Amino acid sequence: MIGVCGINPHAGENGLFGYGEEEEKIVPALDVLCADGIDARGPLPADTAFFLAGRGDYDLIVAMYHDQGHGPVKVLGIEAGVNLTVGLPVIRTSVDHGTAFDIAGKGVAEAGSMVEAVRQAAEMSSVPVR
DSSP states (O other): EEEEEEEEEGTTTTTTTSHHHHHIIIHHHHHHHHHTTOEEEEOOOOOHHHHHHTTTOEEEEEEHHHHHHHHHHHHHTTTEEEEOOOOSSSSSSEESOOOOOTTTSSSSOOOOOHHHOOOOOOOOHOOOOO
């Protein structure tokens, strides 16, 4: 199951926060996904979505912007964290720990996130595009 974050605090709190982005953009997109048979739920408050995923309620969380997704993923497991960029004509996965220029060439880097990013890209390449 896919959890989709709202863009505003508390997923807009029924229009209390933001300018209606959840109802105008996210809910219609979720309706299309569900009509296509994709089990996607939301918009979810981002401050709890990653906790819910961590306990197994969701297989995947879609964040609306960089810091909304990266912070929680780094706390949950930076060593194996991977992010995906969607909407590109190519598969793009990336490590979640950043460039690590401070340890480049020192032989101390942890390779787990890179291995997982490559593994996920390879797995995605074998899945037919809909």
